[in-house]
Amino acid sequence: MATVRDGMPHFDLYQPDSVEDALALLDRLGRGAHMDDGTDGPLRAWVLAGGLDCLERFKDRIRRPSAVVDLARVGALRGVRREGDETVIGPMTTLAEVARHPDIRERFGLLAEAAAQVASPQIRNQGTLGGNLSQDARCWYYRGGWPCYRAGGNICYAAAPGAMNREHAVFGARRCVAVSPSDTAPALVALEARLVIRNAARTRMVAAEDYFLGPETDITRLTVLEPDDLLVEIRIPPTWAGTRFHFEKVRDRPVWDFALASIAAAMRQTGDRIDQARLVLGSVAARPWRLPQVEAALAGRPREEAADAADLAVRGAVPLAHNGYKVTLARNLARRAILGQPPGAPSLAMGASGLMGAPDPSPARQTGKEAS
Amino acid sequence: MNFVTWGVSPWGQPVILHAAWHLLWYALIAGVAFVLAHAAWVLLRPSPAPGPGSVGASGTADALPRRIVRHSLPARLFHWVMAAAMLVLLGTAFLPKAGLPFDWVGAHVWAGAVLLAAIAFHVVHALCCMDFRAIWPTPGDLGELRGIIDPPQFAKVADGPVRRPGKYPLGNKLYHLALVAVGLTLAATGLALLVRVPTPFLPHAPHSLFDDAGWGAVYALHGLAGLSLVALVIIHVYFALRPEKRPITLSMLTGDMDRDYYLAHHDPERWRVDASPPPITQ
Numbered sequence: 001m002a003t004v005r006d007g008m009p010h011f012d013l014y015q016p017d018s019v020e021d022a023l024a025l026l027d028r029l030g031r032g033a034h035m036d037d038g039t040d041g042p043l044r045a046w047v048l049a050g051g052l053d054c055l056e057r058f059k060d061r062i063r064r065p066s067a068v069v070d071l072a073r074v075g076a077l078r079g080v081r082r083e084g085d086e087t088v089i090g091p092m093t094t095l096a097e098v099a100r101h102p103d104i105r106e107r108f109g110l111l112a113e114a115a116a117q118v119a120s121p122q123i124r125n126q127g128t129l130g131g132n133l134s135q136d137a138r139c140w141y142y143r144g145g146w147p148c149y150r151a152g153g154n155i156c157y158a159a160a161p162g163a164m165n166r167e168h169a170v171f172g173a174r175r176c177v178a179v180s181p182s183d184t185a186p187a188l189v190a191l192e193a194r195l196v197i198r199n200a201a202r203t204r205m206v207a208a209e210d211y212f213l214g215p216e217t218d219i220t221r222l223t224v225l226e227p228d229d230l231l232v233e234i235r236i237p238p239t240w241a242g243t244r245f246h247f248e249k250v251r252d253r254p255v256w257d258f259a260l261a262s263i264a265a266a267m268r269q270t271g272d273r274i275d276q277a278r279l280v281l282g283s284v285a286a287r288p289w290r291l292p293q294v295e296a297a298l299a300g301r302p303r304e305e306a307a308d309a310a311d312l313a314v315r316g317a318v319p320l321a322h323n324g325y326k327v328t329l330a331r332n333l334a335r336r337a338i339l340g341q342p343p344g345a346p347s348l349a350m351g352a353s354g355l356m357g358a359p360d361p362s363p364a365r366q367t368g369k370e371a372s
Numbered sequence: 373m374n375f376v377t378w379g380v381s382p383w384g385q386p387v388i389l390h391a392a393w394h395l396l397w398y399a400l401i402a403g404v405a406f407v408l409a410h411a412a413w414v415l416l417r418p419s420p421a422p423g424p425g426s427v428g429a430s431g432t433a434d435a436l437p438r439r440i441v442r443h444s445l446p447a448r449l450f451h452w453v454m455a456a457a458m459l460v461l462l463g464t465a466f467l468p469k470a471g472l473p474f475d476w477v478g479a480h481v482w483a484g485a486v487l488l489a490a491i492a493f494h495v496v497h498a499l500c501c502m503d504f505r506a507i508w509p510t511p512g513d514l515g516e517l518r519g520i521i522d523p524p525q526f527a528k529v530a531d532g533p534v535r536r537p538g539k540y541p542l543g544n545k546l547y548h549l550a551l552v553a554v555g556l557t558l559a560a561t562g563l564a565l566l567v568r569v570p571t572p573f574l575p576h577a578p579h580s581l582f583d584d585a586g587w588g589a590v591y592a593l594h595g596l597a598g599l600s601l602v603a604l605v606i607i608h609v610y611f612a613l614r615p616e617k618r619p620i621t622l623s624m625l626t627g628d629m630d631r632d633y634y635l636a637h638h639d640p641e642r643w644r645v646d647a648s649p650p651p652i653t654q
Contacts, residue, residue: 152379154591156578160578160579174478
């Protein structure tokens with residue numbers, strides 16, 4: 001029987017107006033029905049933030065929750081404020097608000113720039129920071145409802161020889177090769193943000209770096225959020241406030257597209273010498289991919305001399321059949337971040353072919369619009 | 373109760389995905405229940421009086437060496453390598469399912485490769501260098517079974533001679549038989565599964581060998597055999613720790629056992645041991 005599409009299926013809609021009410025609902029509905037094999041059934045409640053990640057999947061019947069908890073009316077989850085030296089952002093704050101908030105722009109321009117690069121103005125007006133961080137993988141085999149590892153099955157269709165894997169992972173793949181699609185996640189990892197998670201029983205705070213899960217840890221989800229958990233705060237410490245930032249996102253189209261690769265970097269400098277740095281690649285692994293070897297190689301060196309440290313960025317990369325270009329892309333993004341070259345600017349150091357470097361030997365089409 | 377988890381193939385057909393992981397708790401319960409039941413039975417049954425020892429064809433006990441060789445060094449090495457590999461395999465397979473997530477695939481693949489090599493070695497070694505038939509159950513072992521069911525018959529069978537096991541008691545043989553079935557299922561399915569993930573051992577060809585339904589069956593067999601192994605390992609460790617089995621357990625470390633234990637608990641006619649060489653005289 002043909003699958004019904006473009007019509008919203010039935011679910012019970014809950015619209016709490018406080019965090020406590022939302023937590024109570026998730027405590028009651030979050031884990032949903034238990035199947036007779038003891039696992040959580042497909043009917044558990046779904047947390048709705050901006051709705052951009054999930055409504056299409058509801059319509060396509062890829063996700064069929066019995067209940068949806070819409071957070072739009074929970075004012076406590078929205079807005080940006082200062083608590084001492086820390087900047088605290090509610091996860092329901094829209095990406096547009098994050099991108100233009102004066103405090104964030106002044107102190108953490110890296111996050112403002114990353115938020116400004118998400119999709120299109122319309123989507124940034126509706127999409128939230130919490131939703132952007134917590135969105136699911138964009139692998140089309142998975143999104144298409146195929147029974148892959150991430151969907152609870154026993155195979156990765158994207159890793160198979162002949163599969164379409166141009167946008168997939170070159171780092172940290174274990175069976176599943178999907179990537180984290182979030183633009184803001186690398187920025188928050190670079191800024192050493194901490195995320196506050198609550199459920200009915202407890203509150204816990206995790207480093208942004210630990211919020212994201214690779215397939216080696218859990219192949220069915222991208223974050224540590226449990227079904228009854230709620231992300232309630234994003235706290236950015238003053239550690240990197242006002243330092244030199246670099247965010248660059250490479251995508252097929254200049255707007256409304258996910259990154260093929262991105263980089264978020266924060267560097268503390270004395271003159272031209274880099275004292276300390278944090279560099280994080282996006283869209284090359286299932287979680288934001290920190291570059292600790294590059295960071296260590298940069299410490300105490302002038303920028304120009306340290307640019308070769310970018311070669312360390314791609315150590316351990318394992319390209320698939322059609323995404324070998326991401327290795328070159330990641331190395332050149334790291335080099336540009338170190339040198340502080342403005343996004344999109346061609347680099348003499350990289351040669352005439354720009355970000356992509358030498359032509360990718362794979363038959364995949366080249367994707368250098370932003371770089372050219 | 374479902375023994376397997378079902379999914380839908382890209383073509384819309386229902387296919388088996390893997391074993392139902394909630395069976396892990398049933399396997400643990402089954403293993404512990406067996407242990408408790410056996411311990412209670414040992415405590416409550418009438419204490420069978422073992423018959424007098426026999427010196428068998430060797431004539432006198434003094435003709436036997438003081439220590440009786442039970443396991444050769446290669447056999448012991450195989451046992452402990454297999455034990456270590458199986459524990460790693462079980463831990464890497466089921467701890468994530470029990471709620472302790474970690475990067476398990478690499479360790480699982482390497483432990484599986486070690487186990488496959490160990491099994492291959494054991495089969496060859498058993499065929500060429502061991503008493504291959506000693507471990508397999510035979511109709512002659514039924515007397516032991518009757519003795520277990522009816523303790524008064526433990527010592528004697530139909531007023532005949534004292535009935536004792538050969539090198540391996542019936543329980544040991546049955547355990548080995550179960551382990552052969554489970555282990556070979558795991559080995560065969562595990563070998564096939566090596567093509568599903570990138571490894572140094574075989575080309576990564578996840579769509580080769582079987583279709584979706586066939587792979588589902590392979591995953592299910594692998595999982596169900598692994599779950600069975602959970603219960604089997606619990607039972608094995610329990611018997612290894614029982615006081616009356618201690619000499620047998622220790623022999624897997626030292627390779628030999630005391631002559632008195634051998635004479636009291638084994639039938640020298642069924643487990644022949646070479647007598648001590650005569651003392652050298654001039």
